Amino acid sequence: MRLTLAEPRYLKESVTIISDLVNEARFKVSKDAIELVAMDPANVAMVIFKLLSSSFTEYDVKKDVEIAINLSNLKQIMRRAKPDDMLTMELDPENKLRIQLKGDNLRTFNLPIIELDEKEQKVPDLKFPVAIKLPSVILNEAVEDVDVVAESVTFIAEPKKFTINAEGDLSQANIEMKESENTKIKVDGDEKVKAKYSIEYLKKMIAGSKIADEVSIYFNKDYPLKLEYKTVDKIMLSFILAPRVENE
Numbered sequence: 183m184r185l186t187l188a189e190p191r192y193l194k195e196s197v198t199i200i201s202d203l204v205n206e207a208r209f210k211v212s213k214d215a216i217e218l219v220a221m222d223p224a225n226v227a228m229v230i231f232k233l234l235s236s237s238f239t240e241y242d243v244k245k246d247v248e249i250a251i252n253l254s255n256l257k258q259i260m261r262r263a264k265p266d267d268m269l270t271m272e273l274d275p276e277n278k279l280r281i282q283l284k285g286d287n288l289r290t291f292n293l294p295i296i297e298l299d300e301k302e303q304k305v306p307d308l309k310f311p312v313a314i315k316l317p318s319v320i321l322n323e324a325v326e327d328v329d330v331v332a333e334s335v336t337f338i339a340e341p342k343k344f345t346i347n348a349e350g351d352l353s354q355a356n357i358e359m360k361e362s363e364n365t366k367i368k369v370d371g372d373e374k375v376k377a378k379y380s381i382e383y384l385k386k387m388i389a390g391s392k393i394a395d396e397v398s399i400y401f402n403k404d405y406p407l408k409l410e411y412k413t414v415d416k417i418m419l420s421f422i423l424a425p426r427v428e429n430e
Contacts, residue, residue, distance in 0.1 A: 183211060183247050183273050186240035190269040190283075192417045193233060194260040195392040199419065200229050201253035202386045208250040208298050213243050219303040227383050228422040230305055237416040240270070249279060250298040259291045306422065308408060310400035311370035312339040316359065318391030318411065321399070324357040325384050331355045332381065334426050337401055339375045342367055344399075348381070377401050378426040387421040394419075401425075 187193060200207065200218065207220040218231040235241040259281055263269055268284040278292040328335045328348035332355070338345040342361040348354070361367045369375060390397065390411035400408040404427050410420040 183244070183271075184240060184242040185211075185216075185238050185271045187237065187269045188239045189237070189265075190260070190263040190267055191265060192237060192393055192413070193269065194263050195389075196231055196233070196417065196419055197253060197257050197260045199386070199389045199392070200231060201257045202389070203227055203229055203383075203421075204253060206250065206252050206296060206298060208248055208302075211243055211247045211249065213246075219305055221303055226380070226424045227387070228303065228305070230418075230420045230422070232418040234416055234418075239268075247273065249273070250296045251279065251293060252296060255293055259293065262289065262291075306406075308400075308406060308422070310402055310405075310408065312375050312399075312401050313368040314339065314344050314366065314399040315396055316344075316365040316399070318388070318395060318397040320359065320365070321397050321409075322388045322391050324359075325381065325388050327357055328355045329381050329385060334378050335381050335384065336376055336378045337399070337407070339367065339369050339401070341369050341372060375401065375403050377404055377407065378428065379407050379423055380426060383423050387423065390419050390421070393417055 203222045204220040205223065207218050210217045214235050216233045221228050263283050264285055266285060270282040272280050274280045277295050279295060281291045281293065283289045324346045328346060331350040331353035332348035336347045338347060344359045344367050346357045359365055387409050390409065394411035394413050398410040404425050406425060407423045408420060412418045
Protein backbone atom coordinates (compact mmCIF):
# COMPACT_ATOMS: atom_id res chain seq x y z
CA MET A 183 0.00 0.00 0.00
CA ARG A 184 1.32 3.41 -1.00
CA LEU A 185 -0.83 6.53 -1.12
CA THR A 186 0.24 10.07 -2.02
CA LEU A 187 -1.78 13.25 -1.59
CA ALA A 188 -0.73 16.49 -3.26
CA GLU A 189 -3.32 18.39 -1.18
CA PRO A 190 -3.08 17.09 2.39
CA ARG A 191 -5.80 19.55 3.46
CA TYR A 192 -8.75 17.15 3.10
CA LEU A 193 -7.15 14.41 5.17
CA LYS A 194 -5.67 16.86 7.68
CA GLU A 195 -8.97 18.69 8.32
CA SER A 196 -10.98 15.45 8.43
CA VAL A 197 -8.69 13.78 10.97
CA THR A 198 -8.83 16.89 13.17
CA ILE A 199 -12.66 16.94 13.03
CA ILE A 200 -13.07 13.19 13.58
CA SER A 201 -10.59 13.14 16.49
CA ASP A 202 -12.85 15.57 18.37
CA LEU A 203 -15.50 12.84 18.44
CA VAL A 204 -13.56 9.56 18.34
CA ASN A 205 -10.30 8.52 20.07
CA GLU A 206 -9.38 5.43 18.10
CA ALA A 207 -10.70 4.24 14.77
CA ARG A 208 -10.27 1.71 12.03
CA PHE A 209 -9.61 2.93 8.50
CA LYS A 210 -10.48 0.63 5.61
CA VAL A 211 -8.29 1.12 2.60
CA SER A 212 -9.80 -0.37 -0.56
CA LYS A 213 -9.12 0.10 -4.26
CA ASP A 214 -11.61 2.98 -4.41
CA ALA A 215 -11.24 4.92 -1.16
CA ILE A 216 -10.08 5.25 2.42
CA GLU A 217 -13.15 4.83 4.61
CA LEU A 218 -14.00 5.06 8.28
CA VAL A 219 -17.18 4.44 10.28
CA ALA A 220 -16.94 5.06 14.02
CA MET A 221 -19.08 5.83 17.07
CA ASP A 222 -18.11 8.31 19.75
CA PRO A 223 -17.45 6.74 23.21
CA ALA A 224 -20.87 7.88 24.52
CA ASN A 225 -22.70 6.20 21.59
CA VAL A 226 -24.43 9.50 20.77
CA ALA A 227 -22.75 10.29 17.45
CA MET A 228 -21.48 8.37 14.46
CA VAL A 229 -18.97 9.66 11.93
CA ILE A 230 -18.73 8.35 8.35
CA PHE A 231 -15.71 9.35 6.28
CA LYS A 232 -14.71 8.56 2.71
CA LEU A 233 -11.66 9.95 0.91
CA LEU A 234 -11.85 8.82 -2.72
CA SER A 235 -8.88 7.40 -4.60
CA SER A 236 -9.42 10.17 -7.20
CA SER A 237 -8.19 12.77 -4.69
CA PHE A 238 -4.74 11.08 -4.55
CA THR A 239 -1.91 11.59 -7.03
CA GLU A 240 -0.69 8.04 -6.29
CA TYR A 241 -3.03 5.32 -5.06
CA ASP A 242 -1.42 1.88 -5.04
CA VAL A 243 -3.55 -0.63 -3.12
CA LYS A 244 -3.01 -4.28 -4.07
CA LYS A 245 -5.56 -5.63 -1.57
CA ASP A 246 -7.96 -4.21 1.00
CA VAL A 247 -6.26 -3.24 4.25
CA GLU A 248 -7.62 -2.28 7.67
CA ILE A 249 -5.56 0.09 9.81
CA ALA A 250 -6.57 0.94 13.37
CA ILE A 251 -4.96 4.11 14.69
CA ASN A 252 -5.01 6.43 17.69
CA LEU A 253 -6.53 9.53 16.11
CA SER A 254 -5.00 12.11 18.44
CA ASN A 255 -1.53 10.79 17.48
CA LEU A 256 -2.45 10.96 13.81
CA LYS A 257 -3.83 14.49 14.28
CA GLN A 258 -0.53 15.67 15.81
CA ILE A 259 1.34 14.45 12.71
CA MET A 260 -1.24 15.90 10.32
CA ARG A 261 -0.84 19.27 12.00
CA ARG A 262 2.76 19.30 10.79
CA ALA A 263 1.65 19.06 7.14
CA LYS A 264 2.02 22.34 5.27
CA PRO A 265 -0.51 23.16 2.51
CA ASP A 266 1.96 22.45 -0.32
CA ASP A 267 3.57 19.35 1.19
CA MET A 268 3.28 16.02 -0.62
CA LEU A 269 1.94 13.52 1.91
CA THR A 270 2.71 9.83 1.42
CA MET A 271 1.38 6.96 3.56
CA GLU A 272 2.53 3.36 3.50
CA LEU A 273 2.59 0.33 5.76
CA ASP A 274 6.08 -0.69 6.79
CA PRO A 275 7.06 -4.33 7.47
CA GLU A 276 6.99 -3.75 11.24
CA ASN A 277 3.26 -3.03 11.11
CA LYS A 278 3.58 0.70 11.49
CA LEU A 279 2.01 3.40 9.37
CA ARG A 280 4.75 5.48 7.80
CA ILE A 281 3.79 9.04 6.92
CA GLN A 282 6.17 11.19 4.89
CA LEU A 283 5.79 14.92 4.38
CA LYS A 284 7.83 16.21 1.47
CA GLY A 285 8.29 19.95 1.05
CA ASP A 286 11.60 21.77 1.29
CA ASN A 287 12.83 18.73 3.19
CA LEU A 288 11.60 15.19 3.82
CA ARG A 289 10.06 14.42 7.20
CA THR A 290 9.12 10.86 8.17
CA PHE A 291 6.84 9.77 11.02
CA ASN A 292 6.01 6.21 12.10
CA LEU A 293 2.71 5.53 13.87
CA PRO A 294 1.94 2.23 15.60
CA ILE A 295 -1.03 0.22 14.33
CA ILE A 296 -3.23 -0.63 17.32
CA GLU A 297 -5.57 -3.52 18.12
CA LEU A 298 -9.25 -2.60 18.28
CA ASP A 299 -11.60 -5.06 19.97
CA GLU A 300 -14.82 -3.34 19.04
CA LYS A 301 -17.07 -4.84 16.39
CA GLU A 302 -17.31 -3.28 12.97
CA GLN A 303 -19.76 -0.36 12.89
CA LYS A 304 -22.59 -0.48 10.38
CA VAL A 305 -24.14 2.70 9.03
CA PRO A 306 -27.85 2.60 9.98
CA ASP A 307 -30.43 2.73 7.20
CA LEU A 308 -32.32 5.91 8.04
CA LYS A 309 -35.27 7.41 6.16
CA PHE A 310 -35.80 11.16 6.32
CA PRO A 311 -38.85 13.23 5.32
CA VAL A 312 -36.73 16.41 5.56
CA ALA A 313 -33.79 17.29 3.31
CA ILE A 314 -32.21 20.75 3.50
CA LYS A 315 -29.17 21.95 1.57
CA LEU A 316 -27.57 25.28 2.37
CA PRO A 317 -24.18 27.02 2.55
CA SER A 318 -22.22 25.54 5.48
CA VAL A 319 -21.44 29.02 6.81
CA ILE A 320 -25.18 29.63 7.43
CA LEU A 321 -25.49 26.52 9.62
CA ASN A 322 -22.24 27.43 11.42
CA GLU A 323 -23.52 30.88 12.31
CA ALA A 324 -26.90 29.53 13.44
CA VAL A 325 -25.26 26.98 15.76
CA GLU A 326 -22.95 29.67 17.15
CA ASP A 327 -26.01 31.90 17.75
CA VAL A 328 -27.96 29.25 19.70
CA ASP A 329 -24.84 28.22 21.64
CA VAL A 330 -25.05 31.59 23.41
CA VAL A 331 -28.36 30.71 25.10
CA ALA A 332 -28.75 26.95 25.56
CA GLU A 333 -27.28 23.43 25.51
CA SER A 334 -29.79 21.93 23.09
CA VAL A 335 -31.39 23.17 19.92
CA THR A 336 -34.67 22.44 18.14
CA PHE A 337 -34.71 22.03 14.36
CA ILE A 338 -38.11 22.80 12.80
CA ALA A 339 -38.82 22.13 9.13
CA GLU A 340 -41.94 23.06 7.17
CA PRO A 341 -42.46 23.64 3.46
CA LYS A 342 -40.12 26.44 2.31
CA LYS A 343 -38.96 27.27 5.85
CA PHE A 344 -36.31 25.93 8.26
CA THR A 345 -36.10 27.27 11.81
CA ILE A 346 -33.43 26.71 14.43
CA ASN A 347 -34.62 27.51 17.93
CA ALA A 348 -33.02 27.34 21.40
CA GLU A 349 -34.27 28.28 24.83
CA GLY A 350 -32.20 28.69 27.97
CA ASP A 351 -33.42 29.53 31.48
CA LEU A 352 -34.15 33.12 30.49
CA SER A 353 -32.75 33.63 27.00
CA GLN A 354 -34.04 32.50 23.64
CA ALA A 355 -32.63 32.45 20.11
CA ASN A 356 -34.57 31.92 16.91
CA ILE A 357 -33.06 31.73 13.42
CA GLU A 358 -35.43 31.48 10.43
CA MET A 359 -34.27 30.45 6.99
CA LYS A 360 -36.52 30.70 3.94
CA GLU A 361 -36.08 28.75 0.73
CA SER A 362 -33.92 30.69 -1.72
CA GLU A 363 -31.47 30.19 -4.57
CA ASN A 364 -28.83 29.00 -2.06
CA THR A 365 -31.13 27.26 0.43
CA LYS A 366 -33.16 24.25 -0.69
CA ILE A 367 -35.80 22.90 1.71
CA LYS A 368 -37.66 19.65 0.95
CA VAL A 369 -40.30 18.42 3.41
CA ASP A 370 -42.61 15.47 2.69
CA GLY A 371 -46.18 16.48 3.56
CA ASP A 372 -47.46 19.71 5.10
CA GLU A 373 -46.75 18.95 8.75
CA LYS A 374 -44.06 20.71 10.77
CA VAL A 375 -41.20 18.35 11.65
CA LYS A 376 -39.43 19.06 14.95
CA ALA A 377 -36.46 17.44 16.68
CA LYS A 378 -34.00 18.41 19.40
CA TYR A 379 -30.22 17.91 19.39
CA SER A 380 -27.15 18.60 21.53
CA ILE A 381 -25.36 21.85 20.65
CA GLU A 382 -22.08 20.52 22.07
CA TYR A 383 -22.02 17.76 19.44
CA LEU A 384 -23.24 20.05 16.65
CA LYS A 385 -20.36 22.45 17.32
CA LYS A 386 -17.91 19.61 16.62
CA MET A 387 -19.75 18.45 13.50
CA ILE A 388 -20.11 21.81 11.77
CA ALA A 389 -16.33 21.91 11.47
CA GLY A 390 -17.10 19.85 8.34
CA SER A 391 -17.48 23.26 6.69
CA LYS A 392 -13.68 23.23 6.36
CA ILE A 393 -13.96 20.59 3.62
CA ALA A 394 -17.19 21.61 1.82
CA ASP A 395 -19.01 24.87 1.11
CA GLU A 396 -22.46 23.28 1.39
CA VAL A 397 -24.06 21.03 3.99
CA SER A 398 -27.03 18.68 3.63
CA ILE A 399 -29.23 18.35 6.71
CA TYR A 400 -31.63 15.43 7.19
CA PHE A 401 -33.89 14.83 10.18
CA ASN A 402 -37.29 13.62 11.38
CA LYS A 403 -39.43 14.01 14.51
CA ASP A 404 -37.49 12.74 17.58
CA TYR A 405 -35.16 10.92 15.20
CA PRO A 406 -31.42 11.03 14.46
CA LEU A 407 -29.98 13.97 12.54
CA LYS A 408 -27.66 13.47 9.59
CA LEU A 409 -25.25 16.16 8.40
CA GLU A 410 -23.36 15.55 5.18
CA TYR A 411 -20.40 17.46 3.74
CA LYS A 412 -19.21 16.54 0.25
CA THR A 413 -16.68 17.69 -2.29
CA VAL A 414 -17.37 15.88 -5.57
CA ASP A 415 -14.78 13.26 -6.61
CA LYS A 416 -12.74 13.92 -3.48
CA ILE A 417 -14.33 13.52 -0.07
CA MET A 418 -17.47 12.82 1.95
CA LEU A 419 -17.76 13.41 5.68
CA SER A 420 -21.07 12.84 7.40
CA PHE A 421 -22.36 12.63 10.94
CA ILE A 422 -25.34 10.98 12.57
CA LEU A 423 -26.47 12.43 15.89
CA ALA A 424 -28.99 10.86 18.28
CA PRO A 425 -31.91 13.12 19.19
CA ARG A 426 -32.62 14.53 22.63
CA VAL A 427 -36.06 13.17 23.44
CA GLU A 428 -37.90 15.11 26.13
CA ASN A 429 -39.71 13.11 28.79
CA GLU A 430 -43.25 14.38 29.06
